[in-house]
Amino acid sequence: xASFAGQGLFDSGPSSVRYGRxxxxxxxxxxSGDFVSPNVVDLAPRELEVIQAGRLVASNTxxxxxxxxxxxxxxxxTTRGTLVTDGGQAISGLTLLRFEPGEFEVGSRWSCSxxxxxIRSAL
Amino acid sequence: xxxxxxxECTLGGVSLSPVREVTLSQRAENVLVSYGDxxxxxxxxxxxxxxxxxxxxxxxxxxxxxVAQVGDRVSLAVGGGASLLPSERLRVSCLVVVTKNEWRxxxxxxxxxxxxxxxYASVAxxxxxxxxxxxxx
Numbered sequence: 001x002a003s004f005a006g007q008g009l010f011d012s013g014p015s016s017v018r019y020g021r022x023x024x025x026x027x028x029x030x031x032s033g034d035f036v037s038p039n040v041v042d043l044a045p046r047e048l049e050v051i052q053a054g055r056l057v058a059s060n061t062x063x064x065x066x067x068x069x070x071x072x073x074x075x076x077x078t079t080r081g082t083l084v085t086d087g088g089q090a091i092s093g094l095t096l097l098r099f100e101p102g103e104f105e106v107g108s109r110w111s112c113s114x115x116x117x118x119i120r121s122a123l
Numbered sequence: 124x125x126x127x128x129x130x131e132c133t134l135g136g137v138s139l140s141p142v143r144e145v146t147l148s149q150r151a152e153n154v155l156v157s158y159g160d161x162x163x164x165x166x167x168x169x170x171x172x173x174x175x176x177x178x179x180x181x182x183x184x185x186x187x188x189x190v191a192q193v194g195d196r197v198s199l200a201v202g203g204g205a206s207l208l209p210s211e212r213l214r215v216s217c218l219v220v221v222t223k224n225e226w227r228x229x230x231x232x233x234x235x236x237x238x239x240x241x242x243y244a245s246v247a248x249x250x251x252x253x254x255x256x257x258x259x260x
Contacts, residue, residue, distance in 0.1 A: 001159070009128070014159025014166025055157040055167055086159035086166070105155055105247065107169035 005081025015054025048120035057108040094118040124248040135197030175242035183234035212257040217242040
């Protein structure tokens with residue numbers, strides 16, 4: 001199961017990880033009035049974006065709120081660390097920028113989907 | 124779960140007799156299937172938002188009789204043999220909302236009234252269906 005910064009925040013349920021848009025920032029050719037910029041202008045490399053989508057699973061509502069709070073506190077603290085995916089791939093130097101839990105679902109367990117956005121910042 | 128020709132079937136305390144059969148079906152409105160990066164099979168599966176539906180099929184013995192109205196919030200009770208053993212009896216009770224009340228001409232001269240109800244619990248989130256086994260002395 002996935003972990004971040006050595007903490008098993010996501011080991012209660014499965015998750016999948018993918019890169020966001022990668023490459024470079026550039027300005028496309030454009031024209032404004034008499035001004036014409038006919039070529040692509042290379043601006044800068046993009047920071048690496050990593051998107052993790054998964055499900056937090058708990059045996060009751062209090063435990064699920066606990067899992068959510070644990071991830072939220074990491075997101076607020078701008079912790080930098082390594083994300084290890086369910087498949088064992090390690091992606092280092094990431095900061096958790098955004099954590100968005102979904103609606104609670106109650107079956108035999110309490111669970112909610114989530115999405116996390118990480119970046120590998122040059123700063 | 125199905126009862127054929129149950130001994131007892133009341134809706135809001137009113138007998139629905141003669142009842143041909145009563146069925147109780149439960150299904151998840153939402154099946155959660157979550158996958159991860161570890162392999163092709165789901166890492167988590169759960170059934171949430173479970174709906175309990177009762178269907179009562181009864182013969183109409185009197186023209187114009189009216190035992191239920193769609194939207195009624197009433198209690199449903201069904202009792203009958205739990206098995207072929209005559210010593211055991213199963214009783215099911217549930218608070219329900221009537222969602223369908225249909226009248227149809229059946230085979231021959233019989234007319235059939237079909238009543239569908241969806242169960243709900245007085246305590247939010249609890250299983251609305253109560254099943255008790257009774258020993259017949």
